Amino acid sequence: MARKPPLSPRKSASQERSRRTVDSLVEATARILVKEGYEKASTNRIASVAGVSIGSLYQYFPGKDSLVAAVVDRHTSELSQVVRGALVKAAARPIKLAARDLVATGVEAHRVDPDLHRVLSEQIPKASRPRNVLAVEEGAYMLVHIYLEAHQDELDIDDLDIATFICLTTVEALAHAAVLHHPEMLTGETGKRFVDDVTRLLVRYLCRDKG
Amino acid sequence: MARKPPLSPRKSASQERSRRTVDSLVEATARILVKEGYEKASTNRIASVAGVSIGSLYQYFPGKDSLVAAVVDRHTSELSQVVRGALVKAAARPIKLAARDLVATGVEAHRVDPDLHRVLSEQIPKASRPRNVLAVEEGAYMLVHIYLEAHQDELDIDDLDIATFICLTTVEALAHAAVLHHPEMLTGETGKRFVDDVTRLLVRYLCRDKG
Amino acid sequence: MARKPPLSPRKSASQERSRRTVDSLVEATARILVKEGYEKASTNRIASVAGVSIGSLYQYFPGKDSLVAAVVDRHTSELSQVVRGALVKAAARPIKLAARDLVATGVEAHRVDPDLHRVLSEQIPKASRPRNVLAVEEGAYMLVHIYLEAHQDELDIDDLDIATFICLTTVEALAHAAVLHHPEMLTGETGKRFVDDVTRLLVRYLCRDKG
Amino acid sequence: MARKPPLSPRKSASQERSRRTVDSLVEATARILVKEGYEKASTNRIASVAGVSIGSLYQYFPGKDSLVAAVVDRHTSELSQVVRGALVKAAARPIKLAARDLVATGVEAHRVDPDLHRVLSEQIPKASRPRNVLAVEEGAYMLVHIYLEAHQDELDIDDLDIATFICLTTVEALAHAAVLHHPEMLTGETGKRFVDDVTRLLVRYLCRDKG
DNA sequence: AATGAATGAGTCTTCATTCAT
């Protein structure tokens, strides 16, 4: 077995055909991951599902992990779009509404492609996660941090770092667990109640007096 | 590729000598997992690190995942002892104290063997997780559920299931993230503040009026 | 133990290079079978004797038995050519001559590659025998059956099936035993006498009056 | 894997208990051979089916092949009893009857334990066949040879060796093929006709004028 | 650029056999 190759693609597919090749490879990887899991995702398999020769695969990706990383990247970008926009909007609203937005956004994000999300979170060695992911997390962190800072006078908070960490971790974990393990908790009446509850969790935690 | 072997051990070593063999195998698996990760934990490697022949390994474990499962089992048992006792004690106390206990217990549990815990939670295919784990989770769920039920009149809660889910998921996630990603947040003054904050998060969420 | 892989090859080598690879694998298998027997014919051994990597072997053959089957196939095809032609010719001749042809053909067939034939008949699990073999046997059966049917009036036979079975089984067994266990019986004067005798055996059995 | 050990048992089980142990081992081997085939007959398996420790197995048998050889031996002895007696009796009768006896004996012999016989003849490397087998074959050969010699004046035979060879090989092959591959040919009316036919095959071959 | 044949290190697993108890 050869040594671990780098995670980034080999060349930025400039030409049209190349782009299509790269896309089908990433797409094939995602499909295999979802339908058959990480173990079954061998490079040969991926190439064949993508309708591309194994040689070409290695023309664009230095190795298996790089493909997985590309999938993570792509998925993260999609999340990013959902999250970034929503968060920026929320930043302009008062706490109670902003909190609700944050929660809703968390759930929304986890719903982008739950099957893929599950595989990525359950089967992919965290080592393969590219900078991308961190970027999003840090972005969210900063936005929330800044928001809390700006509203500090309305809030009952000592340590902004801790508060930011708690809010984000909590929302992420609840959205994640709800979408993946208790999807029934997100539909109908219960769904509304769940979002209400999580929002209340945040608001009461953050605000000076009772919410 | 070989058929997926079952997760449960092949025979439970009765004689003294074989118990030692089994122990060193499980121990070796844990060490490799922590130091080199799931991928490196091949049966040959495990056997060699355990100072045991590969044949003996297969005498007691049908395959790699069964060994990993044994490690998870062992670790879960250790957690279990910490958690179970603490939770039962907490069950007898008023909410504010109980909440603090819950939080402390969560942090405590994650501190049992953080390195191992990290590997197990980040790299082990969920499929390898044995019944054991679920048992503990369900146990905790029940305890909390019962507690909330018993204190329902003091609380501001509509849906007990949602509340239980939120409390446990939140505490778990925060303890997990804190121990693994922000250990500095758990020491000294900040540490105290962190536990305070999380406790407050729970209490304010649960209780009727201001916390 | 690995799952029993199928007997048929994985892909039929289209390019020049791969055809050579496949050929040397089959050839190597045959050589090992003859020189060292079935047990020694491991896939690694075969690949190494063929001067081919083990990976390539598995690219074309799903497992050991598939290689053996290919050898059987190849040998059977060679036999087939000898037998088919001779039998068809014999079909046009009167009984006494046809019988002698049948016997001679049987001996001839067993002489194609006696060493290989011995191994194949003595050491190869019948399960590894491909469709091919049956085809030849059935072909011969049909030819003889039809021949006897056509000459029924000259013959002293009640049950055509039994007669066909007896003739073929007998010739096969005698040719086989003679070639493999008593080659001396097939040379010079004795050889002639042997063929005469077997022919007489058939003719007297089949014909109405004295032979 | 260790070198090929000898084929003969280690010690003649003199004591009662030893005898039972040896018997159950041979019996277990036979059962496994019949029910699961040669490949599945591992020494550990045999010992466990025999209800004997693997250590004890090696106390009595130097290796796996020795066990198989013992099974062959046992089976051959049983055949031997059937064959020897019948053949000796037949030796005192005129040709036509003797021939019929020979044929009947052949069929009878193959019916002793057809399942075991099939496995032994199809799956056991001929190398494992002990002296025993040869002894029976040679015994039969001698008896027939002597018989033909004694009746030479009634017969139409040049070469006694050839004739003996032909008779025995033919009967063996037909009985074998009939029992194993066409059992339906041995029952009822067809069964009688089959034996008649084979007898006629021999008689006409051997006798001076038409049979 | 694309192709796909070839590679071989490395994994899993079995099983005949030994030997300490």
Next chain:
DNA sequence: AATGAATGAAGACTCATTCAT
């Protein structure tokens, strides 16, 4: 004598990766 834990050589097979065409 019996036991069964331990051994490890050997075999089957995969899959990431290279490279000649």
